[in-house]
Amino acid sequence: MFSHLFDFKDFTYLALKPDHEKRPLWVLPEGLILLEAYHPTYRIATEFLIAIAEARMRPTLIHEFQINASSLISAISLKYTTDKILSILDKLSKNNIPPDVEKFIKDHTKHYGKAKVVLEESRYFIECEDENLFKLICSLKTVRKYYERAVQKGDTCKYVEKKSMKDEEEEDLNTIVEKEAEDMLMYMENCFNSEPKKTIVEAKMINRLEIDAADYRYIKENCRTERIPLREEYEYNIENEKNPKLDIKIKPETKIRLYQSKALSKMFIGQRAQNGIIVLPCGAGKSLVGVMATANVKKRTIVLCTSNYSVTQWANQFHVFTDINRERVIELNSQKKGEKILSKLTPKYPVILVTTYHMMFKRKGKGPEDIGSSALSLSDMIRDKIRELEWGLIVLDEVHVAPAESFSKSLTEIKSHCKLGLTATLLREDKRLPDLEYLIGPKLHEENWKDLENEGFLAKALCVEVRCEMTREFLDAYTAAKDKRTKRKIYLGNPEKFIALQYILAHHEEKRDKILVYFYDTDLLKIYAKKLNKRKIYGKTPEEKRTKYFEKFRSEDTFNVLFISSVGDTSIDLPDANVVIEISGQYGSRRQFTQRFGRILRPKPDVKERFNAFFYIIVSLQTEDTTSAHKRQTFLINQGYVFKIVSGDAIKEMKYFLSGGHKKLAMATKDEQKEHLDEILKLKN
Numbered sequence: 001m002f003s004h005l006f007d008f009k010d011f012t013y014l015a016l017k018p019d020h021e022k023r024p025l026w027v028l029p030e031g032l033i034l035l036e037a038y039h040p041t042y043r044i045a046t047e048f049l050i051a052i053a054e055a056r057m058r059p060t061l062i063h064e065f066q067i068n069a070s071s072l073i074s075a076i077s078l079k080y081t082t083d084k085i086l087s088i089l090d091k092l093s094k095n096n097i098p099p100d101v102e103k104f105i106k107d108h109t110k111h112y113g114k115a116k117v118v119l120e121e122s123r124y125f126i127e128c129e130d131e132n133l134f135k136l137i138c139s140l141k142t143v144r145k146y147y148e149r150a151v152q153k154g155d156t157c158k159y160v161e162k163k164s165m166k167d168e169e170e171e172d173l174n175t176i177v178e179k180e181a182e183d184m185l186m187y188m189e190n191c192f193n194s195e196p197k198k199t200i201v202e203a204k205m206i207n208r209l210e211i212d213a214a215d216y217r218y219i220k221e222n223c224r225t226e227r228i229p230l231r232e233e234y235e236y237n238i239e240n241e242k243n244p245k246l247d248i249k250i251k252p253e254t255k256i257r258l259y260q261s262k263a264l265s266k267m268f269i270g271q272r273a274q275n276g277i278i279v280l281p282c283g284a285g286k287s288l289v290g291v292m293a294t295a296n297v298k299k300r301t302i303v304l305c306t307s308n309y310s311v312t313q314w315a316n317q318f319h320v321f322t323d324i325n326r327e328r329v330i331e332l333n334s335q336k337k338g339e340k341i342l343s344k345l346t347p348k349y350p351v352i353l354v355t356t357y358h359m360m361f362k363r364k365g366k367g368p369e370d371i372g373s374s375a376l377s378l379s380d381m382i383r384d385k386i387r388e389l390e391w392g393l394i395v396l397d398e399v400h401v402a403p404a405e406s407f408s409k410s411l412t413e414i415k416s417h418c419k420l421g422l423t424a425t426l427l428r429e430d431k432r433l434p435d436l437e438y439l440i441g442p443k444l445h446e447e448n449w450k451d452l453e454n455e456g457f458l459a460k461a462l463c464v465e466v467r468c469e470m471t472r473e474f475l476d477a478y479t480a481a482k483d484k485r486t487k488r489k490i491y492l493g494n495p496e497k498f499i500a501l502q503y504i505l506a507h508h509e510e511k512r513d514k515i516l517v518y519f520y521d522t523d524l525l526k527i528y529a530k531k532l533n534k535r536k537i538y539g540k541t542p543e544e545k546r547t548k549y550f551e552k553f554r555s556e557d558t559f560n561v562l563f564i565s566s567v568g569d570t571s572i573d574l575p576d577a578n579v580v581i582e583i584s585g586q587y588g589s590r591r592q593f594t595q596r597f598g599r600i601l602r603p604k605p606d607v608k609e610r611f612n613a614f615f616y617i618i619v620s621l622q623t624e625d626t627t628s629a630h631k632r633q634t635f636l637i638n639q640g641y642v643f644k645i646v647s648g649d650a651i652k653e654m655k656y657f658l659s660g661g662h663k664k665l666a667m668a669t670k671d672e673q674k675e676h677l678d679e680i681l682k683l684k685n
Contacts, residue, residue: 020094025049027093031067031101045092050446051078052085057638058448067101069108073229074442076112077274078266085109108227116231117211117220119417122242122390124216126209126230127159133228134207142222146211159208217412220438232275232441234392234417236297242390243417246298246350248324250291257457259447260289264296266444267420273297275441277399277421281449282598283458283575286422287317290395293420295322299392300350302414304357306398308333308543309550310571314354314397328352332382333359345385353386357401360386361411391416398570399423399440400591411439425594449601450640459578459604459613461597463636465629466504466618468496468648473677478623486681491623492524492584493680495673500618500648502532502665504581508614509560514553514576517563518596520584523683527676528583529563531666538565550574569595575602581616585628593632611642 017023024039033053035045038061046063049055052075053065075085085105090097115128115137126143128134134157138147150157211219223230239245250256263278273296280286294301305311311333318329330341332355344351360383391414399421421440452458470478474494481487491497501517508515519525522538529536537546546567552559553574562568569592577599585592600613619629637643667676 015096016094017096023092023094025092026095027089027097027101029098029100031104033065033067035063035065037061037063041092046448046451048088048092051075051080052089055446055448058450058640059638060640067105069227070437070442072105072108073112073224073437074276074444076109076229077231077276077442078444079269082106082109111228113231115223115228116233117216118233119390119415122415124211124213125159126211126219127161128207129204131207134209136226137223137228138209140219140222140226142215142219143209143211146209146215150209157207157209159206161204161206213412213415217438221435224438229437229442232418233272234274234297235271236273236299236392236417237271240390242347243299243392244348244350246294246300246324246328246352246392248295248298248318248322248328248352250295250322254288254321256288256292257285259452259457260285260292263289263445263447264292267293268296273393273418274444275419276444277423277426277436277440277442278444279423279426279446281447281452281458281601282424282595283602284424284447284452286397286424287314288321290314290397290420290422291317291321293395294318294352294393297393297418299417300389301352301393301395302360302386302391302416303352303354303395304360304397305354306357306401306571307567308356309546310397311354311356312547313571313573318352318354324352329354331355342382342385345382345389347389360414387413387415389415392418394419396421396440397423399436400425424598425591448640453601457603458601460611461600461613461615461641462611463597463615463633463641463643464617465633465643465645466500466616466648466651467621467626467645468494468500468618470620470622471495471673473673475622477677477681484624487624488584489521489523489680489683490677491620491625492521493527493676494620494623495667495676496648497583497618497620498528498531498667498676499665500651501528501581501583503651504616504618505532505561508579512557512560513579513614514574515561515579515581516568516574516577516596516599517561517581517583518568518585519563519565520592522565524584525563525565527679534561534563535559536563536565537568539567541567553577566592568599572599574599577602578604578613579616580614581618583618585632590632590635593635597636 022041024041024045025033025035027033031053033049035049036042037058039045049065053067053071055063056066057064072085082105086097086102111133114130114133115126118125118127126134126137128137137143138157147157220230259280263280267273267276267278273293278286278289280289290303294303303314305314311331315329315331318324319326327344328351330344330351330353332341332353334356345353359379394411394414394416396419400423419440421436426436426443426446449458453460470491471494474490478487478490481490505515505517517528517534519528519538525536525538528534535549537549549559549562550572553562554576580596580600582593582596585596597615600615604612617629617632619625633643667673
């Protein structure tokens, strides 16, 4: 971790300041920041670093952050000026800020926050007070044609801004970091729980240029590339006939946690809501944050989900946490679509529409289930109506899926004033994560998993990697296999892996734990579930059956085990699940691993043991299985979690083995294993 300290010629900026013990972090070359997690001012330093940098690693003692262009966009959106960033960073740092880091911050924040995109009367405008900066924007390739069009029409591109609400200057953050640690925390908590002060500003002349919605996405991307990111804000209290007020309030009995309020305080500044992404761990109440945002904006809202099941969950959340009229919450998915929905989508009738990404962005004429069906034309009519209306807010659940090409192209077709992305895993392996900046907005807030665990908001989890030797027959077959898919099915079907699973299941079933067994390969899922007589859920499982199994898992003491594919990675509500066993995953995908890990992070009743949630990864040694497991293990260790490594033989020494339960094991004989191998080799790739 500290190799960065020894690769540079000039070390003058690494000299410690005289009072370095009072300061919690180092600022190193290339924008790397190391934070002492044990320092008294850790909390306030973390708040600041989350705003200006990306968290890379959070082991027990030293946390690592990285300043980059994306993180600085987030900082400016949270009202940090260039001077404030440098001043606070200097006050918190044990050493002088390296010159290259200071230059990087200045270069990348020069124009941030000085230009914005607004939606008005269903039309998009670029606005900028600085005339020179406005001319620079108009010279960009994607914007030039609109400026030329305006000039041809005789438009001066000038606009007199109406009187509006503006926040008063907050207390200078330079003085905050000089306070004692307890005073800092108290100050921050007061900020999160109090109403911001406001003042009226007079009308002023600004530069303004209309652009087409079709190019909205590409203009934002072009401006971002040129280091002129376009801010998006929404003065949601302004009355608008096309987007009338929605009657919704949070119920008084709803319990809101401090970190949820803190996250929303980054989105709502004064009377304005800004686009952005909030990152909270699974089980930390992301949906309540989305509900609170909707109740604050009080305008027509769309909630986009990843599955039909999560559509129902989200709709229920609005009924549980708010006083919204049930008629105002519309569920739209492949099973719920009709004339009644279409009749509610009118300009003067504000609603909350909960639907799926697939339903919203499905292409016309696609989908074999719709061929020759009148449902297709009705669905298209609903989608067209949604695009015609003006929306106050879009809430994007599991926002990390948004960069998918089909979603991103269609997202800008919805005329919304504000977008809020929610996720537990702001991760993608395809390097398209930066696309979220111009599709949605910057990251506004992120919570540390271990901090929430220590405060009792998340379960205390232990991660265990179980390493199993390959049997001789399976290892020979693995070595002889020509293609990767066959090799993968062989090492996933390793009998030793199967036997280890049975021991772990028996151990936790005896304790009456709630267990999810995850597979990425559905062929192996079906084989394992059949041999052990367990219920399974995968892509082809009917929606009614999924709902039934989930309900039984939640409510019945005897329904304790579910074998599940990737369809259970996100948007399932199983708060009692406290054991996950992963047989196979999407190679080294950190996002999928985090989502699965999150299934057991819901708070659990207090217990005497050190841990009350368990995550097992069963790995076949001498195969590619170990490579994927290592990536996942490294990721969790970097988040500060305890990770144990045990052998398959050690698992067999559990109480279940000693009591003679091993005599009932499936696939324990050579004949069973040979039959199992033949079955795997016959599977289609």
